[in-house]
Amino acid sequence: MTIGKLRHFVGEIAAIVDTARAEAELIERGSAALRQLVAVDDWLPDAYAQPSPDRYQQFLLYADARQRFSVVSFVWGPGQRTPVHDHTVWGLIGVLRGAERATSYRRDAHGVLHTTGDDVLLERGTVDAVSPDLGDIHRVSNAYDDRVSISIHVYGANIGAVHRSVYPPDGAPPKPFVSGYSNDTLPNLWNLSKEALAT
Numbered sequence: 001m002t003i004g005k006l007r008h009f010v011g012e013i014a015a016i017v018d019t020a021r022a023e024a025e026l027i028e029r030g031s032a033a034l035r036q037l038v039a040v041d042d043w044l045p046d047a048y049a050q051p052s053p054d055r056y057q058q059f060l061l062y063a064d065a066r067q068r069f070s071v072v073s074f075v076w077g078p079g080q081r082t083p084v085h086d087h088t089v090w091g092l093i094g095v096l097r098g099a100e101r102a103t104s105y106r107r108d109a110h111g112v113l114h115t116t117g118d119d120v121l122l123e124r125g126t127v128d129a130v131s132p133d134l135g136d137i138h139r140v141s142n143a144y145d146d147r148v149s150i151s152i153h154v155y156g157a158n159i160g161a162v163h164r165s166v167y168p169p170d171g172a173p174p175k176p177f178v179s180g181y182s183n184d185t186l187p188n189l190w191n192l193s194k195e196a197l198a199t
Contacts (some may be wrong), residue, residue: 007042007189010062010071013154017068023090023131030092030154031127038094038152039125045179045187049097051077051148052180054157057182060160062189067158074140076100076149081141084113085177089156090131098142098149099123105137105167113137113167122151125189137167147192 012033020026037043037126048059064070067164076098093100098158104116116135121143122128130136140151155161160181 002043003187003189005037005040006061006071009037010189013069013071014064017064017156018139023133026156027092027129027131027134028073028089031129031168034094034152034154035127036126036162038096041096043082044096044152047151047185048073049075049148050188051075051080052143052178052182053077056080056082058140058160058179059183060181061152061187063158067161068156070158071157072153072155072159074151074153075079075143076151077146078147079142082139084137084139084169086120086136086156086165086167086174087130087155087159088132088136088162088164089159090129090134091159092127092129092155093122093140094127094152095122096123096150096152097124098144098147100149100151101143102128103139105139106135107137111173112171118130 013030016026016029048061059073060075100122102120102122105113106116107113109179160179163176163178166177167174
Protein backbone atom coordinates (compact mmCIF):
# COMPACT_ATOMS: atom_id res chain seq x y z
CA MET A 1 0.00 0.00 0.00
CA THR A 2 1.51 3.34 -1.05
CA ILE A 3 -0.45 5.98 0.91
CA GLY A 4 2.15 8.48 -0.31
CA LYS A 5 0.13 8.76 -3.54
CA LEU A 6 -2.82 10.11 -1.59
CA ARG A 7 -0.57 12.50 0.34
CA HIS A 8 0.90 13.79 -2.94
CA PHE A 9 -2.61 14.23 -4.38
CA VAL A 10 -3.77 16.21 -1.34
CA GLY A 11 -0.79 18.53 -1.81
CA GLU A 12 -1.62 18.97 -5.49
CA ILE A 13 -5.25 19.85 -4.76
CA ALA A 14 -4.21 22.31 -2.03
CA ALA A 15 -1.87 24.05 -4.51
CA ILE A 16 -4.61 24.17 -7.14
CA VAL A 17 -7.12 25.63 -4.68
CA ASP A 18 -4.50 28.22 -3.69
CA THR A 19 -3.68 29.31 -7.24
CA ALA A 20 -6.61 28.65 -9.59
CA ARG A 21 -8.11 31.91 -10.82
CA ALA A 22 -11.53 30.49 -11.68
CA GLU A 23 -13.62 27.38 -11.11
CA ALA A 24 -13.04 26.20 -14.69
CA GLU A 25 -9.28 26.20 -14.16
CA LEU A 26 -9.65 24.46 -10.81
CA ILE A 27 -11.80 21.73 -12.36
CA GLU A 28 -9.44 21.26 -15.31
CA ARG A 29 -6.29 21.01 -13.20
CA GLY A 30 -8.00 19.05 -10.42
CA SER A 31 -9.40 16.56 -12.95
CA ALA A 32 -5.91 15.94 -14.33
CA ALA A 33 -4.55 15.29 -10.82
CA LEU A 34 -7.46 12.98 -9.94
CA ARG A 35 -7.04 11.09 -13.22
CA GLN A 36 -3.45 10.33 -12.21
CA LEU A 37 -4.52 9.21 -8.71
CA VAL A 38 -7.15 6.74 -9.93
CA ALA A 39 -4.99 5.41 -12.79
CA VAL A 40 -3.31 2.91 -10.46
CA ASP A 41 -5.24 1.08 -7.76
CA ASP A 42 -2.58 0.38 -5.13
CA TRP A 43 -2.94 3.11 -2.50
CA LEU A 44 -6.42 3.10 -0.90
CA PRO A 45 -6.26 1.54 2.59
CA ASP A 46 -8.62 -1.44 3.01
CA ALA A 47 -10.44 0.26 5.90
CA TYR A 48 -11.76 2.89 3.45
CA ALA A 49 -12.78 0.39 0.76
CA GLN A 50 -15.31 -1.71 2.68
CA PRO A 51 -18.89 -1.95 1.40
CA SER A 52 -21.97 -2.22 3.59
CA PRO A 53 -24.93 -4.41 2.65
CA ASP A 54 -27.29 -1.60 3.71
CA ARG A 55 -26.12 1.42 1.72
CA TYR A 56 -23.18 2.99 -0.06
CA GLN A 57 -20.34 4.18 2.19
CA GLN A 58 -18.77 7.66 2.19
CA PHE A 59 -15.34 7.52 3.84
CA LEU A 60 -13.50 10.77 4.52
CA LEU A 61 -9.85 10.45 3.48
CA TYR A 62 -8.79 14.06 4.04
CA ALA A 63 -10.36 17.40 4.97
CA ASP A 64 -8.49 20.68 4.52
CA ALA A 65 -7.96 22.49 7.83
CA ARG A 66 -9.92 25.47 6.48
CA GLN A 67 -12.57 23.20 4.92
CA ARG A 68 -11.74 24.48 1.42
CA PHE A 69 -11.80 20.92 0.07
CA SER A 70 -12.23 17.30 1.10
CA VAL A 71 -11.27 13.94 -0.41
CA VAL A 72 -13.67 11.01 -0.01
CA SER A 73 -13.87 7.38 -1.10
CA PHE A 74 -17.35 6.21 -2.10
CA VAL A 75 -17.80 2.46 -1.82
CA TRP A 76 -20.76 1.01 -3.67
CA GLY A 77 -22.07 -2.45 -2.91
CA PRO A 78 -23.68 -4.36 -5.77
CA GLY A 79 -26.62 -2.39 -7.20
CA GLN A 80 -26.46 0.42 -4.62
CA ARG A 81 -27.36 3.98 -5.60
CA THR A 82 -27.87 7.46 -4.21
CA PRO A 83 -31.14 9.34 -4.23
CA VAL A 84 -31.29 12.33 -6.56
CA HIS A 85 -29.25 15.00 -4.76
CA ASP A 86 -27.23 18.19 -5.16
CA HIS A 87 -23.82 19.32 -3.87
CA THR A 88 -23.88 23.16 -3.78
CA VAL A 89 -20.07 23.18 -4.35
CA TRP A 90 -17.72 22.02 -7.12
CA GLY A 91 -16.87 18.34 -7.12
CA LEU A 92 -14.71 15.85 -9.02
CA ILE A 93 -15.45 12.13 -9.28
CA GLY A 94 -12.81 9.60 -10.35
CA VAL A 95 -13.58 5.89 -10.67
CA LEU A 96 -10.94 3.71 -8.99
CA ARG A 97 -12.62 0.26 -9.21
CA GLY A 98 -15.59 -1.02 -11.15
CA ALA A 99 -17.91 1.51 -12.79
CA GLU A 100 -20.69 3.96 -11.96
CA ARG A 101 -23.75 5.18 -13.79
CA ALA A 102 -24.69 8.87 -13.43
CA THR A 103 -28.00 10.49 -14.33
CA SER A 104 -28.06 14.30 -14.42
CA TYR A 105 -31.09 16.44 -13.67
CA ARG A 106 -32.12 20.08 -13.80
CA ARG A 107 -35.06 21.91 -12.24
CA ASP A 108 -37.36 23.94 -14.43
CA ALA A 109 -38.89 27.31 -13.48
CA HIS A 110 -41.54 25.49 -11.43
CA GLY A 111 -39.00 23.37 -9.55
CA VAL A 112 -39.87 20.18 -11.44
CA LEU A 113 -36.95 17.82 -12.11
CA HIS A 114 -36.06 16.74 -15.64
CA THR A 115 -33.23 14.49 -16.80
CA THR A 116 -30.65 16.26 -18.95
CA GLY A 117 -29.76 13.49 -21.38
CA ASP A 118 -28.84 9.84 -21.26
CA ASP A 119 -27.19 8.10 -18.34
CA VAL A 120 -23.40 8.36 -18.42
CA LEU A 121 -21.27 5.28 -17.70
CA LEU A 122 -18.16 6.23 -15.73
CA GLU A 123 -15.63 3.44 -16.09
CA ARG A 124 -12.39 2.82 -14.24
CA GLY A 125 -10.03 5.79 -14.65
CA THR A 126 -12.81 8.16 -15.78
CA VAL A 127 -13.13 11.58 -14.11
CA ASP A 128 -16.32 13.67 -14.12
CA ALA A 129 -17.21 17.04 -12.56
CA VAL A 130 -20.22 18.70 -10.94
CA SER A 131 -20.87 22.23 -9.72
CA PRO A 132 -23.74 24.68 -9.51
CA ASP A 133 -22.43 26.18 -12.79
CA LEU A 134 -21.91 22.89 -14.66
CA GLY A 135 -24.90 20.99 -13.33
CA ASP A 136 -25.23 20.02 -9.72
CA ILE A 137 -28.13 17.59 -9.42
CA HIS A 138 -27.65 13.90 -10.16
CA ARG A 139 -28.16 10.30 -9.10
CA VAL A 140 -25.24 7.88 -9.07
CA SER A 141 -25.34 4.10 -8.91
CA ASN A 142 -22.99 1.16 -9.02
CA ALA A 143 -23.04 0.02 -12.64
CA TYR A 144 -22.71 -3.58 -11.46
CA ASP A 145 -25.18 -5.82 -9.65
CA ASP A 146 -22.53 -8.41 -8.78
CA ARG A 147 -19.48 -6.52 -7.53
CA VAL A 148 -18.22 -3.52 -5.57
CA SER A 149 -17.29 -0.24 -7.25
CA ILE A 150 -15.22 2.53 -5.65
CA SER A 151 -14.82 6.15 -6.66
CA ILE A 152 -12.69 8.94 -5.24
CA HIS A 153 -14.41 12.31 -4.89
CA VAL A 154 -12.95 15.76 -4.25
CA TYR A 155 -15.29 18.55 -3.17
CA GLY A 156 -14.86 22.29 -2.68
CA ALA A 157 -15.83 22.07 1.01
CA ASN A 158 -16.00 19.58 3.88
CA ILE A 159 -18.77 17.78 2.00
CA GLY A 160 -19.93 15.74 4.99
CA ALA A 161 -20.92 18.97 6.76
CA VAL A 162 -22.51 20.82 3.81
CA HIS A 163 -26.27 21.46 3.91
CA ARG A 164 -27.62 19.94 0.71
CA SER A 165 -30.89 18.63 -0.72
CA VAL A 166 -32.41 15.33 -1.81
CA TYR A 167 -35.08 15.52 -4.51
CA PRO A 168 -37.96 13.06 -3.95
CA PRO A 169 -39.12 11.14 -7.05
CA ASP A 170 -42.76 12.15 -6.52
CA GLY A 171 -42.07 15.85 -7.19
CA ALA A 172 -42.36 16.83 -3.53
CA PRO A 173 -40.20 19.76 -2.38
CA PRO A 174 -36.49 19.10 -1.85
CA LYS A 175 -35.56 17.66 1.55
CA PRO A 176 -32.51 19.06 3.36
CA PHE A 177 -29.75 16.68 4.45
CA VAL A 178 -26.17 16.64 5.69
CA SER A 179 -24.40 13.48 4.55
CA GLY A 180 -21.78 13.02 7.27
CA TYR A 181 -19.23 10.22 6.86
CA SER A 182 -19.11 6.47 7.40
CA ASN A 183 -15.78 6.58 9.29
CA ASP A 184 -14.60 8.07 12.59
CA THR A 185 -10.86 7.82 11.84
CA LEU A 186 -8.72 9.07 8.95
CA PRO A 187 -5.80 7.44 7.14
CA ASN A 188 -2.50 8.69 8.55
CA LEU A 189 -0.93 10.51 5.62
CA TRP A 190 1.79 12.08 7.68
CA ASN A 191 3.69 9.18 9.31
CA LEU A 192 6.68 9.49 7.02
CA SER A 193 8.84 7.52 9.43
CA LYS A 194 7.21 4.26 8.27
CA GLU A 195 8.14 5.01 4.67
CA ALA A 196 11.68 6.00 5.65
CA LEU A 197 12.11 2.71 7.53
CA ALA A 198 10.76 0.72 4.60
CA THR A 199 13.38 2.09 2.18
